[in-house]
Each structure stands twice: as C-alpha cells, then as structure tokens.
Amino acid sequence: MSDTKKTEVTEKSKKDTKKTEVIMIPKGARGEENFQLFKINGRNYQVQKGIPVEVPCEVAEVWKHSQDMQAQAEAYLDQVEKPV
Numbered sequence: 001m002s003d004t005k006k007t008e009v010t011e012k013s014k015k016d017t018k019k020t021e022v023i024m025i026p027k028g029a030r031g032e033e034n035f036q037l038f039k040i041n042g043r044n045y046q047v048q049k050g051i052p053v054e055v056p057c058e059v060a061e062v063w064k065h066s067q068d069m070q071a072q073a074e075a076y077l078d079q080v081e082k083p084v
Helices: 002-016 057-081
Strands: 020-024 035-040 043-048 052-056
Touching: 020 057, 035 057, 043 052, 043 057, 052 057
Parallel strands: none
Antiparallel strands: 020 052, 035 043
16 A cells, blocks of 8 residues: 555656756847846746756746747738838
8 A cells, every 4th residue: 555655656746847948048239138037927037048058848938939929020010011
C-alpha cells in the first residue's frame, strides 16, 4: 500500500515540475533597458536582452504571442498605408 502512495507522489511531482524554454529577446536601441519585464499571474520575471535565457514556459508563451501580435500589427499597418 505504501508503494502505491510513493508512485502517486512521484508521478504528481513530475507533473508539478515546471518546464522551461530558451528564448532570446533582441537588444533594444541605445538608452533602452537591457532587460524585459514580464508579469504573469502575480509573478514578476526579468529577462535579459541579447542573450539566450532559459525561462518558464509561460514566459516563453507570452513572448511568442507578443511577437505574433507585433507581426500582425505591422502587416495591418502595411496594408492600410498602401497608396490606392
């Protein structure tokens, strides 16, 4: 019976371990901060720019969504600004 509990605890602890991803945020213009702040579910993350950084998956997901939204905004502006 105790073996079953140990197995359950081990499986649960494997699920609870946070996975990470490596992201790289490009450096900004001169005078900009050399880090990017992320605030997710009450937690603050400060990620250095210009180098690959291992971050929790939720930070990587927010960064990827941010990049996707930036690309969509730029595509929309290109479409709107085209001369007729």
